[in-house]
Amino acid sequence: MEFNVDENEKINEEILIQSMSDDDLQAFRNEFMNLHPYDQAQFYSKLEQVDRIKIYHYLSPDELANFFEVLEIDDSDYKDILAGMEPKYAADMLANMYADNAVDVLNKLDKDQVASYLTIMNKEDAQEIKGLLHYEEYTAGSIMTTEFVAISANQTVRSAMYILKNEAPKAETIYYVYVTDDDGRLVGVISLRDLIISSDDTMITDIMFDRIISISVGADQEDAARQMRDYDLLALPVVDFQNHLLGIITVDDIIDVIDEEASDDYSKLAGVSDMDTMDRNPFSAAKKRLPWLIILLFLGMFTASLIGRFENTLSQVSILAVFIPLIAGMAGNTGTQSLAVAVRGIATGELEEMNKMKLIMREAGTGLITGTICGVLVSVVVYVWKGELFLGFLVGISILASLFVATLAGSLVPLVMHRLKIDPAVASGPFITTMNDITSILIYFGLATLFMSYLVH
Amino acid sequence: MEFNVDENEKINEEILIQSMSDDDLQAFRNEFMNLHPYDQAQFYSKLEQVDRIKIYHYLSPDELANFFEVLEIDDSDYKDILAGMEPKYAADMLANMYADNAVDVLNKLDKDQVASYLTIMNKEDAQEIKGLLHYEEYTAGSIMTTEFVAISANQTVRSAMYILKNEAPKAETIYYVYVTDDDGRLVGVISLRDLIISSDDTMITDIMFDRIISISVGADQEDAARQMRDYDLLALPVVDFQNHLLGIITVDDIIDVIDEEASDDYSKLAGVSDMDTMDRNPFSAAKKRLPWLIILLFLGMFTASLIGRFENTLSQVSILAVFIPLIAGMAGNTGTQSLAVAVRGIATGELEEMNKMKLIMREAGTGLITGTICGVLVSVVVYVWKGELFLGFLVGISILASLFVATLAGSLVPLVMHRLKIDPAVASGPFITTMNDITSILIYFGLATLFMSYLVH
Numbered sequence: 001m002e003f004n005v006d007e008n009e010k011i012n013e014e015i016l017i018q019s020m021s022d023d024d025l026q027a028f029r030n031e032f033m034n035l036h037p038y039d040q041a042q043f044y045s046k047l048e049q050v051d052r053i054k055i056y057h058y059l060s061p062d063e064l065a066n067f068f069e070v071l072e073i074d075d076s077d078y079k080d081i082l083a084g085m086e087p088k089y090a091a092d093m094l095a096n097m098y099a100d101n102a103v104d105v106l107n108k109l110d111k112d113q114v115a116s117y118l119t120i121m122n123k124e125d126a127q128e129i130k131g132l133l134h135y136e137e138y139t140a141g142s143i144m145t146t147e148f149v150a151i152s153a154n155q156t157v158r159s160a161m162y163i164l165k166n167e168a169p170k171a172e173t174i175y176y177v178y179v180t181d182d183d184g185r186l187v188g189v190i191s192l193r194d195l196i197i198s199s200d201d202t203m204i205t206d207i208m209f210d211r212i213i214s215i216s217v218g219a220d221q222e223d224a225a226r227q228m229r230d231y232d233l234l235a236l237p238v239v240d241f242q243n244h245l246l247g248i249i250t251v252d253d254i255i256d257v258i259d260e261e262a263s264d265d266y267s268k269l270a271g272v273s274d275m276d277t278m279d280r281n282p283f284s285a286a287k288k289r290l291p292w293l294i295i296l297l298f299l300g301m302f303t304a305s306l307i308g309r310f311e312n313t314l315s316q317v318s319i320l321a322v323f324i325p326l327i328a329g330m331a332g333n334t335g336t337q338s339l340a341v342a343v344r345g346i347a348t349g350e351l352e353e354m355n356k357m358k359l360i361m362r363e364a365g366t367g368l369i370t371g372t373i374c375g376v377l378v379s380v381v382v383y384v385w386k387g388e389l390f391l392g393f394l395v396g397i398s399i400l401a402s403l404f405v406a407t408l409a410g411s412l413v414p415l416v417m418h419r420l421k422i423d424p425a426v427a428s429g430p431f432i433t434t435m436n437d438i439t440s441i442l443i444y445f446g447l448a449t450l451f452m453s454y455l456v457h
Numbered sequence: 458m459e460f461n462v463d464e465n466e467k468i469n470e471e472i473l474i475q476s477m478s479d480d481d482l483q484a485f486r487n488e489f490m491n492l493h494p495y496d497q498a499q500f501y502s503k504l505e506q507v508d509r510i511k512i513y514h515y516l517s518p519d520e521l522a523n524f525f526e527v528l529e530i531d532d533s534d535y536k537d538i539l540a541g542m543e544p545k546y547a548a549d550m551l552a553n554m555y556a557d558n559a560v561d562v563l564n565k566l567d568k569d570q571v572a573s574y575l576t577i578m579n580k581e582d583a584q585e586i587k588g589l590l591h592y593e594e595y596t597a598g599s600i601m602t603t604e605f606v607a608i609s610a611n612q613t614v615r616s617a618m619y620i621l622k623n624e625a626p627k628a629e630t631i632y633y634v635y636v637t638d639d640d641g642r643l644v645g646v647i648s649l650r651d652l653i654i655s656s657d658d659t660m661i662t663d664i665m666f667d668r669i670i671s672i673s674v675g676a677d678q679e680d681a682a683r684q685m686r687d688y689d690l691l692a693l694p695v696v697d698f699q700n701h702l703l704g705i706i707t708v709d710d711i712i713d714v715i716d717e718e719a720s721d722d723y724s725k726l727a728g729v730s731d732m733d734t735m736d737r738n739p740f741s742a743a744k745k746r747l748p749w750l751i752i753l754l755f756l757g758m759f760t761a762s763l764i765g766r767f768e769n770t771l772s773q774v775s776i777l778a779v780f781i782p783l784i785a786g787m788a789g790n791t792g793t794q795s796l797a798v799a800v801r802g803i804a805t806g807e808l809e810e811m812n813k814m815k816l817i818m819r820e821a822g823t824g825l826i827t828g829t830i831c832g833v834l835v836s837v838v839v840y841v842w843k844g845e846l847f848l849g850f851l852v853g854i855s856i857l858a859s860l861f862v863a864t865l866a867g868s869l870v871p872l873v874m875h876r877l878k879i880d881p882a883v884a885s886g887p888f889i890t891t892m893n894d895i896t897s898i899l900i901y902f903g904l905a906t907l908f909m910s911y912l913v914h
Contacts (some may be wrong), residue, residue, distance in 0.1 A: 032891030034668060038688045095847040149602065161653075166653045174633050175649070175691075192632070193651065196618075196624045211491060229716070231495045232527065234632075234691060251708055252689040255715065259686070261720030263801060270724055273791055282822025289794050290827055296790050297831050300783035301838055307779045314778050318771045321778030322764045324756035325785050325894050331755050332789075333728055333887040337746050340727030344720060345725070365739025370747055374754050381758055429727070429886065430790040437782050 016043060020054055028058050040067035049084055056085055061092035068093060069101040070208065071268045076248035077106040084115075091120035098172045100145035101266060101351035102133045132247075140224045141217040143257065144238040144247030147172045150180045153187060153208060153281070158200040164192070173250050176235045179208050184246040186212055186237055216240045217246055224249050225257045226349050265347055269340060271296070299434045303328075303441060310445040317455045319386070320448055323395050324441065326378075331402040332433035334370060336412030338363050339432050346418050356415055360408070367407030375400035394447055400439035409436065469482040473500060479650065485515050497524035499764050506541055513542055525550060526558040529706060539574075548577035551586070555629045557602035560589045589704075597681045599694040604629045607637045610644060610665060612683050612913065615657040615761030621649070629638035630692045630707050637664050642701040643669055643694055669675030674703055679804075681706050682714045694736055717893040722804055726797060727888035728753070749887060756891040758900060760785075767902040774912045776843070777905055781898065783784045783835075788859040788897035789890035795820050803875050815870055817865070822863030832857035847911045851904055859897035866893065 010230060019027035022125075032040060044055065044067065058063065073081075082090050082105075094102045094117055106114045106129065118126045128146055135141030151160050160177065168174045177195065179188035188208030198207050214237045215224045222337045228236050228251060237250045271292040306316070307324070314320055342359070379396030383389055410432055448455065467489060476484035489497060498867055501512065501524065513521065539547050539562075551559045551574055563586065571590075575583045587604055592598030608617050608626045615633065616775050625631045634652065636645035645665030654663050671694045672681050685708060692705045730748045764771070764781070771777055775816075800818065802808035806814065826890045836853030867889055905912065 015730065018720060036670065036688055070687075090495070131741075140886070165653055168650055169735070174653070192490065193625055195621055196631070205694065209493075211493065213493065229709075229712050230527075230537055234708070237839055251712075252686075255686050255708075255712065258712065258719070259805070262723070264839070266723050266726065266801055268795060269723065270793045280717070282819050282826055285798075285819060285823040286826035289791070289823065290830060292794075293787065293790060293827055293831055294834070297783075297787060297834060300786050301835070301842075304779045304783045305842075307782070315775040316780070318775055319765075319767060321771050321775070322761045322768070322780065324778065324781045325898065326754075326761045327765070328782050328786070329757050329760070329789075329891060330493040330750065330754060330896060332786075332890070333750060334746070336727045336886065337749075340724060341742075344723055348716070348720070362739050362742060369739055369743035371741075371749060374750055377751070378758070379753060385762075413711055429793060433789070433890075434786060437786060441782065444890075 008392060013043065023054075026057055032058070035061070037067040038070050041071045045071055050082065053084055055093050056089055061089050062096040063098035065093045068105070069097050075108045078105055079110065079113065082109060083115065087116065088120055091117045095121050095125040098145050098147055098246075099125075099128050099132055100143060100172075102129050105144075106133065107298040135217065138221050139217065140215045140219045140221055140236075140238050140249060141246070143221055143253050144217070144223070144249050145172045148176075148178060148235070148245075148248040149174055150184075150245060151179045151204065152181070153179045153203075153205040155204055156200065157198045157202045157204065157207070159193055160190075160204055161195060161200075164195070173235045176248075178232075178237055178245055178248070180245050183318075184228065184238055185243045186214060186246060188212065189237065191300060200378060212237065214243075216241065220259055221257050222347075225254045225261070228254045229258075232307070232349045239277075261347065265343060269336070269343070269429040296430050296434050297378050301440070303434070303438050306438065306441055307445065310449060313445060313449045313452060317448070318451070319391065320445070323382075323398075323444070327395070327398050327402055327440050328373060328437040329446050330399055331406040333404045334367065335406035335410040335432045335436040336429045338366070338407045339414060339429065340410075342411045342414040360411060360415070363407050363411040364404070367404040370407065371400040371403035374403060392449070394455070395444075395449065398440070398444040398447055401443045402436070405442065405443070407434040409439070461791040462590050463609065476712075477508060480511075481660050482515055489515070490520070490657040494524040495527050498528045502530050504526055505535065509538065510541055511846045514547060519553040520547055520548045522553035525562070526554050532565045535562055537569065539566060541572065544573065550572045552578050555602045556582075556585050556630075557600060557704075560584050560599075563590065569908040571642050583598065592674065595862055596674065597672045597676045597678055597693075597695050597706060598703070600678055600681070600710050601674070601703045601706050602629045604707040605635055605692070605694075605702070606631055607635045607641075607702060608661065608769055609638070610636045610642055610660075610662040612661055613657065614652055614655045614659045614661065614664070615746070615873070617647075618652060618657075621652070631704065633690075633692045635694055635702055636661060637702050637706070641702060642700045643671060645669065646694065646733055669694065671700075672706070678714050679718055682711050682718070683805075685711045686715075716854055718804065722800060726800070727791070739819075753887050753891055760891070760895050764902065767906060770902060770909060773909070774905070776848065777912075780839075780855075780901070784852070784855050784897050785894040786857055787831060787856055788863040788893040791824065791860045792863035792889045793822070793886050794894040796863045796871060796886065799868045799871040803871065805813065817868055817872070820868040821861070821865050824861040827864065828857040828860035830859065831860060847908070849909065851912070852901075855897070855901040855904055858900045859893070862900070863893040866896070902913055 013029045016028060019031065032043075034044070044052065047055070070256075085093070094105065097105070100215075106117070114194045118130065121129075132141070132144070132146065135144075147170055149161055149164055149171050155456045164174055164177060177190050177192065178186060179190065181187050188205070188210045190204065190208045190213050194207055213227060213231050213233065215227060217238050217240055224236055227233070228249070234252075237245055238247045238249060240246055271289075342363075345359070375396040378399050379392040381392075382395050383392035386392070413432065472488045473485060475481075476488065491499075492500070501509065504512070510615040514789075542550070551562065555561070561752065566574075575587065578586075589598070589601070589603065590669055592601075595730070605628055606621055606628045608620055621631055621634060631686050632649045635643060636647065638644050645660065645667045646661070646669050647665045653662055670684060670688050670690065672684060674695050674697055681695075684690070685706070691708045693711075694702055695704045696702055721758060728746075799808070802816070832853040835856050838849075839852050840849035843849070870889065870892075
């Protein structure tokens with residue numbers, strides 16, 4: 001026996017591949033069925049279609065469902081994979097998955113494909129899946145499962161444990177048991193831990209927790225994630241507006257949501273529309289990045305035309321051009337910093353609790369401090385370098401003003417967007433950077449033109 | 458009875474505050490003890506020190522420990538809060554917390570304060586906490602707890618359930634039971650679900666899972682997070698190099714790790730050293746941002762001095778200055794995009810599985826495509842706007858070359874850093890942006906100086 005095996009040793013791929021080429025069903029199953037579903041999925045995802053079809057003969061639809069739920073492949077590949085199975089086999093597999101995961105798979109298929117599988121499936125399973133299919137993406141409803149354990153309050157721990165044992169094999173989690181009234185309304189929750197430590201004759205109603213943390217079916221999945229994180233829950237009940245228990249969200253799905261949303265905010269800060277580009281070719285990567293780049297190109301042309309208006313100033317004092325990237329760059333950097341603080345604060349919910357006015361005042365103060373320090377530093381350096389007092393003064397004042405405006409804009413823009421119910425992360429880094437380029441150049445050349453007489457000797 | 462209460466109604470603050478000012482212990486406890494620990498913590502965190510001291514008389518150390526573990530306050534506030542308690546009370550509270558959480562609190566105190574609490578505490582608890590205190594930050598050991606349930610393999614489900622019932626009240630999770638040999642080495646794991654659905658006389662050794670997913674105590678907490686996410690675990694066992702079971706990491710702590718790491722990557726992309734600045738004043742916010750800004754200021758001065766070398770070129774063709782922000786900005790934007798893709802790929806582990814050379818080739822291809830398209834667009838616009846064919850050509854070629862170099866650099870730099878075991882997120886957005894400013898300006902003015910004769914009419 002071997003323990004604590006290294007990451008790469010967890011799957012003995014050679015045995016699996018050898019047994020497949022020998023078509024040795026027993027040898028394959030001996031090894032494969034001992035693997036964790038994640039490792040089964042890892043192995044399966046690396047196979048060619050022809051080998052996958054072999055696997056369908058080795059495994060029952062239920063056994064396939066077990067790892068199909070954690071498969072990590074491109075969304076577009078599901079269509080072909082399902083088409084490679086016998087329709088009845090595919091439908092059985094879908095029926096054997098937890099309903100929320102079956103819905104995830106079905107959402108990646110064509111409408112007719114979905115309809116045909118639902119027709120083959122037994123009525124009850126089909127009904128359950130149909131019920132989940134119509135929830136909008138990114139809502140609590142879209143990530144919930146209907147396989148939970150619900151009991152009535154008016155019974156003992158003994159009888160509750162009896163129900164639990166019966167439902168355990170098909171429930172997605174048995175670690176929370178939900179208590180509902182005759183109309184299916186959620187009235188309490190009890191953890192399996194509390195059930196286990198209570199004596200058999202205790203009444204459920206005496207030990208259930210009735211200040212339930214629940215989420216409405218139409219709520220944003222991010223809110224569900226926040227609640228589960230704050231309350232350290234393993235599952236969160238999902239209810240309709242009349243408090244009927246519709247389903248539960250389990251913590252493993254919430255971890256995926258948190259990962260997704262973090263990737264999403266991150267990619268928007270970087271100005272990439274979709275980070276999911278790891279295995280694509282350069283054309284699809286370029287296609288995802290070009291929209292932003294072209295918008296920014298035209299904004300940049302606008303910046304250029306602004307500088308063009310100061311061509312007269314420039315041709316008289318060409319040294320002015322030297323400091324353009326410095327001033328615009330610094331404004332862009334401070335703007336991105338304060339944008340990131342605000343967007344992340346909104347995303348984690350920290351900002352909800354904080355006074356918005358206080359944040360704006362804080363950012364204004366921060367911009368003033370960083371602006372003054374950087375401005376003074378630059379003035380001194382420029383004076384020492386070029387020996388021109390007024391030029392140093394001009395660049396310093398421009399830095400001060402630009403940093404102040406950029407820092408303030410970086411926090412104001414996402415706050416205003418949040419108020420207008422627009423995802424503040426849309427005000428991505430490159431966008432704020434380019435906007436701040438424009439303001440800082442206006443400030444710099446505006447001041448230079450105004451005080452031209454001091455610059456020309 | 459009221460269900461599904463609104464977020465704001467969960468805590469009836471008025472009752473709590475009224476009962477505190479009346480010093481009505483019973484009324485306070487009636488309301489407070491019915492709250493979820495998270496809500497208790499939310500209420501407590503808003504109180505002044507004088508009211509907090511009142512609470513210590515209302516609640517036992519154990520009751521305080523219950524919500525103190527989920528408190529969200531500034532690290533620097535723990536010192537004063539603990540100092541506000543009777544030392545014996547504070548030590549009792551720490552002893553009643555899960556060991557990993559007690560360690561979290563102790564890590565925020567002075568060394569003498571820690572030593573004094575450990576002296577007052579009973580020996581067993583103190584020993585447990587001391588054992589955890591020496592693990593380095595960000596390792597699996599630093600976030601694990603020692604309150605797990607371990608049994609031996611050679612017994613029935615019935616006797617295992619008996620042990621579990623006894624240990625349930627003090628274990629951090631009872632949903633996985635770990636099977637160890639006589640030397641405390643991890644040999645198997647069994648979920649409570651499997652225990653519950655198995656018949657009482659089944660032997661543990663027959664139903665335990667022996668291809669255990671575990672993590673080494675010195676491993677990075679990010680690796681622990683990745684494993685728990687991939688394998689959908691509620692708890693992950695932590696072992697030493699001889700596979701002795703030392704502790705477990707629970708999913709709620711892993712969610713915090715995922716959140717932290719995401720914030721961390723995000724703030725580095727934005728060039729803020731620490732995002733945890735929500736409630737600070739402008740001076741501390743400025744202090745956190747200034748280091749980056751000053752580094753970037755000097756890099757910017759370097760860029761300025763580079764342009765200064767081309768002052769001769771500039772004074773002859775002042776129109777050249779107009780396009781500086783456009784070219785530098787576009788290079789910065791593409792660099793940030795490809796940096797973000799690479800950093801995120803490394804963070805999520807996706808890149809481990811992918812051929813690095815393939816990523817670099819993909820990025821080179823992407824840079825060539827986006828560069829060509831943007832370059833052609835710019836050439837046309839500049840030609841139409843200024844009527845100068847060669848100027849348009851020059852700006853277009855510069856954009857093409859800059860975008861190609863910047864895209865490539867954005868992926869090369871983090872990959873090289875990752876290889877050198879430096880956190881690739883350190884190559885933050887503003888840094889890459891400034892580096893790309895410099896190369897793009899060299900390209901632009903280099904080409905302009907080379908082909909000066911075509912530009913001067």
